Each structure stands twice: as C-alpha cells, then as structure tokens.
Amino acid sequence: MSLSEITSLQNTLNSALDVFKAELAAQNLSEPSLNTSKPHPIDDIAYLPTPAMFEARRVALASLGLLRSLVQSPYDALAANTWMTLESASVRLAAEVDIAGVLANSEDGVSIDEIAQRTDIDGLKLERALRLLVSQGWFREPKHGYFANNRLSNVIKKGHPGFHLATYMNDLFNKVTVGFSEMINHPDPNFRKNTDPLHTAFQLSYKTEVAFFGADGWLTKDPEEAIKFGLSMGAVGPTSDPGVAADFRWAEIARGKDAIVDVGGGQGTLCCSLAAKYPEIKQFIVQDLPETRAAAESFIESKGFSDKVKFEAQDFFKPQRRKGKYVFVMQRGTFPFSNKYI
Numbered sequence: 314m315s316l317s318e319i320t321s322l323q324n325t326l327n328s329a330l331d332v333f334k335a336e337l338a339a340q341n342l343s344e345p346s347l348n349t350s351k352p353h354p355i356d357d358i359a360y361l362p363t364p365a366m367f368e369a370r371r372v373a374l375a376s377l378g379l380l381r382s383l384v385q386s387p388y389d390a391l392a393a394n395t396w397m398t399l400e401s402a403s404v405r406l407a408a409e410v411d412i413a414g415v416l417a418n419s420e421d422g423v424s425i426d427e428i429a430q431r432t433d434i435d436g437l438k439l440e441r442a443l444r445l446l447v448s449q450g451w452f453r454e455p456k457h458g459y460f461a462n463n464r465l466s467n468v469i470k471k472g473h474p475g476f477h478l479a480t481y482m483n484d485l486f487n488k489v490t491v492g493f494s495e496m497i498n499h500p501d502p503n504f505r506k507n508t509d510p511l512h513t514a515f516q517l518s519y520k521t522e523v524a525f526f527g528a529d530g531w532l533t534k535d536p537e538e539a540i541k542f543g544l545s546m547g548a549v550g551p552t553s554d555p556g557v558a559a560d561f562r563w564a565e566i567a568r569g570k571d572a573i574v575d576v577g578g579g580q581g582t583l584c585c586s587l588a589a590k591y592p593e594i595k596q597f598i599v600q601d602l603p604e605t606r607a608a609a610e611s612f613i614e615s616k617g618f619s620d621k622v623k624f625e626a627q628d629f630f631k632p633q634r635r636k637g638k639y640v641f642v643m644q645r646g647t648f649p650f651s652n653k654y655i
C-alpha cells in the first residue's frame with residue numbers, strides 16, 4: 314500500500330531532523346534554541362555545514378514547506394501571502410532603528426516603553442510591528458511587553474552584514490515589486506514583449522529610464538547607492554562561499570594559471586574565502602562594474618587580502634580584458650538578465 318502524502322513527508326522530515334541532530338552532536342554543538350539572545354555557532358556567516366547537515370537542512374525545509382501547504386487552509390495561505398510584505402517592512406524598520414542593538418544581550422527582554430524611549434518612536438505603533446515580527450520568528454517576547462533578540466534578529470544588528478540586506482536591499486526589492494506585474498502585463502505590447510534591461514520593473518517602479526546596472530546606470534550615477542548595493546551583497550555571497558571553497562579542488566584547478574578571476578564578483582567575498590582557505594593560490598581578480606570598486610576594495614582590505622585580491626573594472630558584456638591563463642568563475646551574476654543577453 315502506498316504511503317499518504319502527509320505520512321511520506323512526515324517520515325522524510327523526521328529522518329532529516331534525525332540527521333540534523335546527529336550532525337550537531339558529532340560536532341559537539343548544542344541544538345539551536347529560540348529562547349535565548351545568544352547566537353548559535355551555526356549562525357556564523359562563515360559556518361561550513363557538513364554535506365550531510367546541508368542536505369538534512371534542505372530536505373527538512375522542503376518537507377516543512379510541503380507539509381504546510383497540505384495542512385494549512387488555502388485561504389489562510391492566501392491571506393498570509395497578501396500581508397507578508399508587512400513582515401519584510403517590519404524587518405526593515407527594526408534594522409533601520411536598530412532594535413536588535415537596543416535589545417543587545419538581554420535574556421529577559423527590554424520593555425516596550427524603554428525601546429520606544431531609546432528609539433524615539435511611538436510605543437504603541439512599535440509594539441504592533443514587533444509583535445508581528447515575534448509571530449514570524451524574529452525577536453522574542455519573553456514576557457508580555459518585553460522584547461529580546463533571538464538567532465534571527467541577531468543578524469540584522471548594525472555592523473552585521475545582514476543589516477544591509479534588511480535595509481537597502483529590502484527597500485529596493487519592496488519598491489521594485491510595485492512595478493513587477495506591470496512589467497509582465499504592460500498595456501503597451503512594445504514594453505510587454507521587451508526583455509532588455511531598460512524595460513524592467515525597476516524603471517516602472519523608480520520612474521526612471523536608466524538601467525539599474527551598467528554605464529550611465531542607476532548605480533553609476535549614485536556612488537552611495539552602489540556602496541550600499543555592494544554591502545548588501547556581502548550578506549549573500551558569504552553564506553555560500555565557504556561551501557563553494559570546500560567543494561572544489563581550487564588549488565589543483567588554479568595550478569599553472571595566472572589567477573582566479575571572479576566575473577561579476579561583487580565585493581570579492583568568494584575570492585577572499587578562497588584566499589583564506591588556499592594560501593598557495595597567489596592571485597585573485599574581482600571583476601565588476603566600476604561603481605562597486607569602493608565597497609569591494611574596503612571589504613578586501615578588511616579581510617587583509619589587498620595584496621593578492623585585486624579589484625578590476627570589467628563589464629561582462631564587453632570583451633574580456635584578461636588574455637592569459639586564467640580560471641574564470643561566475644556566480645549569481647547573470648540572473649537579472651534575460652537569456653537573450655547571456
């Protein structure tokens with residue numbers, strides 16, 4: 314007799330959780346808790362899960378997602394989907410006024426009156442946003458009206474890479490989604506059927522004619538914006554860089570070559586991870602648009618690799634300037650572009 318969908322997913326989830334717990338135990342790590350303000354070692358952006366733990370996480374989250382769709386009322390799912398933008402807007406608010414910094418390491422929580430006073434925000438308004446966040450797993454409310462950090466809220470503290478994702482990138486995506494449906498279903502067929510970088514949700518939402526990336530584009534015209542974009546990417550690359558660095562034999566791949574070149578390399582997080590793990594590789598080049606130079610060079614310097622990781626302006630739609638023996642790498646670089654341009 315075949316298993317029901319729920320039973321099959323339940324079994325899959327249980328097996329994945331068993332592996333997850335066993336992997337924690339094998340690394341002498343406690344289970345993560347939602348009842349403490351302390352970050353867990355696996356929350357470190359540079360933490361490298363074992364392949365078994367990575368897979369267990371992936372399978373557990375996938376089965377949880379499917380179980381949710383099986384168990385939840387579709388109307389509740391639709392309502393939650395309709396209002397989910399308020400969750401990301403509340404995360405942005407919390408990051409902008411650094412609620413996580415105000416709560417710091419307090420385990421018992423800080424009263425809403427004190428938070429309101431320290432952020433100079435109306436307590437009643439703020440309390441509603443914080444409670445929404447608590448209900449979605451951000452922050453804790455250890456006793457009524459007292460709020461504390463948890464492993465999710467810790468990553469949006471000022472000074473952490475996640476702060477830039479929760480502020481600048483959150484705001485960018487929130488605004489771009491306003492024009493998203495119109496981009497695909499535009500009343501003008503010339504716009505609707507155009508897939509170039511000048512006919513996107515970005516132009517509609519920002520009421521501009523320039524492209525986001527590229528010469529004369531949005532980021533080029535506003536260097537401050539380009540730095541914030543670069544900093545936001547600093548919370549994306551480093552989550553996968555340790556795995557990418559571990560999963561390939563980079564030293565062998567780079568042997569006899571002039572350098573590893575990361576095309577559209579952003580801040581240079583991958584090159585810095587590779588430089589740290591493979592000291593025998595002598596030269597890395599991060600190629601990206603000129604406006605990202607400042608964020609990249611300051612990140613590379615902060616990692617202490619300015620001598621071997623060099624930034625170089627290179628538009629990846631233009632002929633490659635490097636003609637020697639190079640290893641070219643590209644990750645997450647082309648997804649904003651239609652297949653026609655890649």
Ligand SMILES: C[S@@+](CC[C@H](N)C(=O)[O-])C[C@H]1O[C@@H](n2cnc3c(N)ncnc32)[C@H](O)[C@@H]1O
Nearest residue numbers: 526550577578579601602627628629644645646
């Ligand atoms: C999503 S980010 C990925 C960054 C990095 N590869 C990573 O994995 O974190 C895309 C990168 O492509 C760069 N980019 C976009 N258009 C480009 C172009 N025409 N030439 C070179 N880089 C470009 C952006 O500046 C940005 O740093």
